Amino acid sequence: MTTIAELIVTALAEHGVRQVWGVVGDALNPVTDAIRREERIEWIGVRHEEAGAFAAGAQAQLTEDLAVCMGTVGPGAVHLLNGLYDARKSHAPVLAVVGQVPREDIGSDFFQEVDNRAVFADVACFNEMLTSPEQLPHLLERAASTALAERGVAVLTVPGDVGGMDVPDDTPVPRFARPAPIAAADLDDVRRVASVLSAAAKVTLLVGIGARHARTEVLELADRLKAPMVLSLKAKDGFDDDNPFEIGQSGLIGNPATKQAFDDCDVLVMVGTDFPYRDFLPTGKTVVQLDSRGSHVGRRTPVDHALVGDSRLTLQALLPLLEAKADAGHLDSTRTSYAKWQERQSHLTDPGYDRKPRGLLRRKVDNPDSRIRPELLAAVVDRHAAQDAVFTTDTGMSTVWLSRFVRMTGTRRLLGSYNLGSMANAMPQALGAQALDRSRQVVAFCGDGGLSMLLGDLITAVSHDLPVKLVVFDNGRLGMVKLEMEQVGLPEFGTVLHNPDFAAVARAMGMHGVRVEDPHDVDAAVQEAFAHPGPALLDVVTNADEVAVPPKPTLEQGWGFAIAKSKEFLTSPE
Template structure:
């Protein structure tokens, strides 16, 4: 006879799970012991359970199969929540196995007892507590199938006295179902969309992660419609490379060309995106939205024609019905404006920028100490990283610089907390990615604030010999919050970080590390770090006053920033 713990571990291994992330203890002991005896699954013990959830979510996003993490009784499970919410918002299939107090003590306010079903009720597509052997394998089937089919998070809570229970030999093995990816919109809706696109003089496409598997179809649509393609940051992967129609991102991390392409169109065609920022959508346009999730249609901007289906088959149905546009003026205008903006950004990325004529003028305003500009750091990583590298980024300014200077050429991949917007995700996601393939380069764009939140798990990279490269944009600030305060006319407050020497800390934890403060050393330092095949932390001291100008800065923002700078100057004299 087998135990519940053994049945769960065997079923997950049969499903293709190769790693389980967590912290051992208490109720999990029967399950971790079953993992110890299962050669197909490797247990990865982390220093904080939030890291486990982020890493499992990263693996799910990269592989399309379920990621698994575990947290033991009470606080151990609660620590999973940050990473699980990121998986929920990223639609990543993740199973969290949580421990619980003995069944006879449930409801007694026992030591470390937490009502997991209630705690995880919002984050999970499925949550249940197993109290008898007879409930398995049905509950495991429900949990995995819910996580994969939605996709999202499932939480299965197992008290320690239950995990070791014996299963009857006649118990059937769990049966997991595959996710359906063949939904196609109705023919009438496709015809309506084609007619609207054919009538329009100027079409702009706003393309998201849902279209990554429909790259060729999306490019053919753009070619036929002479449509500039505004990409969300999640769509950079797969759709940015060799794409003459791409004009970058919109929103706060975007550029003026993308904003102008949206504002200047007659028809906005949203393809596989749920881009959340309503203020950045144009008004007065005919809007067509294609999305596989009905609940996404129209929740960001009013939609005139809805296409519910997966992007690849839907665009395949639409393409033959489209008529090529006689004019490409709209596209050419967006392309020229984008190329002009990119050229300006590249000047800032030159490590010698501040020593040139225009650079010396700007340096006196925003970088008098001649610190390394974050643009130069991001550009150097882009130059020296492999064409098949996997990148992760912390939320905040490190994502701004990644979006503007990292080009996802080749088979590069990208992960971040781009829906939840959490801090501290880059390093854990990099660990999850690296353990899938230790030979593939994995690079994390870390903010100093994010890295310090989960600093202890730098040691996890050393323990499991994961050759991640952690590039720290060390500006001694919560940079995005600083920018938000100043644009609102407020002086910077509460954003300064009293960091230790992060390179020295990393060295003490066993990583190879280097601290870079001189712009002239930057390029060689980045190249050297990326050439290593061991855990590396590159601590780059960057300019805290670097300004990421939004695509369409308003007078109020400019005035607010000026007022904030005056207040900061006065405060510094007090």
């Protein structure tokens, strides 16, 4: 006889699932025991279920296929929630198998009982409980197929007395449906957009991760229109490399060229992006938005012409209708501005910057102790990382430094909590990426606040032989929060972190650990960490007062910093 748990695990293995992430526990013991006996699936036991959910979400984003995490009854299930929200907002197909108290105890406020239907109601596109063998295979098929079709989270609850139940001998192994085929936007809409673009003098593109598979077509569109290309952060993955139209990111991580490109254009074309920061988008422009999800069109800025369809197929239909523009003035001007900004930024990556004439004034303002500038660290990592490395970043200042100084060249990939904006995502996402391919380099840009939040899962990297490289921007601060406070004139409060020596902590857990406090030691330390064959943590003590200047600082922001700094000076202890 085959049990419910065995049938679930066999179905996952047949689909191609190779790892399951979670923490073992009573309600799911039949399931994890079935995994123990299934050679095609590796159980990766994490120290916190949230880390497992983040890891599964990372795998789903990289493979564009189903990934699986598990949490047992009550607290184990609840701990999954944050990582599952990240998967939901990243459109990652994840199946969460969660435990529940035995059926006879449901509704009695039994020990550890929580209402899974209520807990996961908002995060899940499928949320049902398996209570009998007769519900197989269709309930599991619905769960996985819904996650794949809607690119979201499916939650399947299994009570503690159900997993070990036998299923009838003739029960087929559940099989999961693939999503519907993609299609181009309506041809009449495409023709109207072609007329708009042909008549426009200056066009700017805002390109997102939804166009990653349409790289060739997007580059041809930019060439035909002589249009500068602003990239969302996620679109660095796919459009950073060998792109003569790219001018970086917008928003707080942006630069003056992107603001110029928005301000000066007649038509803004948004391709495969749900860029959320309305204040940075231009007003008074004709807006074209191409997105595979009609629900995304117009929710960030008013749209004059909507194209709902696959970006690659739609652009293939649009391009033959466009004549190449001759005037490249708009493109050349913004590209020149971008190059000048990059040159100014590059000065900060010199380990001797603070001792040279051009760095003396800035050192007095923001780095009197000559601490390591995070720009230097990011640039060195970029220089030594593999051309097929997978990068993950924590939410906060570490993402700023990656966006500005790491290029997604070659076949590099990029992951982060860029829609949910959670702390503590970089390390567990790196674990997920590394488990897919232990021979591929995976580099996590970790904030000290983010890393310490799920610090226990450093052990997971060691115990499961996951050779991740964790680069810690150790500035003793919740850096982005500090910046947010100072921009509006508040002194920083509650942002100071009393950190341990993270390298020593890593070594205590069996991981290779290196700590760096001198700018001139950064290059050698990065090479040492990357050369280590197993998991390695690089703890770099960086400047806490480094300021990521917005694309065009406002007078209010300037006054805010001045007021905040005066308050910090007056209230700081002697």
